[in-house]
Amino acid sequence: MKNKRILWRTLGVFAVIALIGFAVASCEVEGGGSGHDCQRQGCRFVWVTYPVPSCTSSGMRTESCRYCENTGRAQTMLSLGCSFGDWEEVTPVTCEANGLRTRTCIRCEYIYQNVLHMLGHNWSDLIVLRQPTPTVLGLGKTECIRTFCLLERYYSIPYGGGPI
Numbered sequence: 001m002k003n004k005r006i007l008w009r010t011l012g013v014f015a016v017i018a019l020i021g022f023a024v025a026s027c028e029v030e031g032g033g034s035g036h037d038c039q040r041q042g043c044r045f046v047w048v049t050y051p052v053p054s055c056t057s058s059g060m061r062t063e064s065c066r067y068c069e070n071t072g073r074a075q076t077m078l079s080l081g082c083s084f085g086d087w088e089e090v091t092p093v094t095c096e097a098n099g100l101r102t103r104t105c106i107r108c109e110y111i112y113q114n115v116l117h118m119l120g121h122n123w124s125d126l127i128v129l130r131q132p133t134p135t136v137l138g139l140g141k142t143e144c145i146r147t148f149c150l151l152e153r154y155y156s157i158p159y160g161g162g163p164i
Contacts, residue, residue, distance in 0.1 A: 036067045045072045053077045055108040082110055095121045095149045122146055123153070132159040 036044065043065035053059030058079050063072030082105035093099030099116035121144040132138030138157030144150075 038065060038068050038070065043068060043070045043072070049077070053080055055080050055082045055105060055110065080107065082112070083107055084112060087114070092148070093117070093119060095119050095144055095146055095151070119146065121149065121151060126155065128157065130157075132157045134159050 038044075044067060045063040046066055047061055048064045049059055049061045051057070051059050056079055059077040060074060061077050062074045065071070084103040084105055087101045087103050089099070089101050091098075091100040093116040096118055098118050101114050101116060102111050103114075104111050123142045124145050126140045126142055128138060128140045130136075130139040137159070140155045140157050141152050142155070143152050
């Protein structure tokens, strides 16, 4: 019986010490105590990301205790890089003018532009319209064979097959 009393007194003292320790060591959060004792139960970490990575800048991810201000591991998060949609033709490329196409990042709306260099004409072989004679020059033409170009060039053809 005497041993039981000593045991209960010992447990009671430990219980009081535990309660006092809990009151001192428990984490405080806004609005009162959380009921969690980080010193005894360990911190409860969650990942907090700040700043959030974007297309052009990196971010940081840190383990942070839900109940106290302790932090754990930290990781740098690399920038995401732009994620572009499909190309859109702004100005079509022609034989004599550059074209322009763009595509837009779906996250940050950055517009990437690509200049399409002019193609230059693709001339057909000489088409003889009128044969030259000793007294009259002949007439010939070439055409750009690209489907969007209607340009034609006319040439005089000398008699005897000389230079044009």
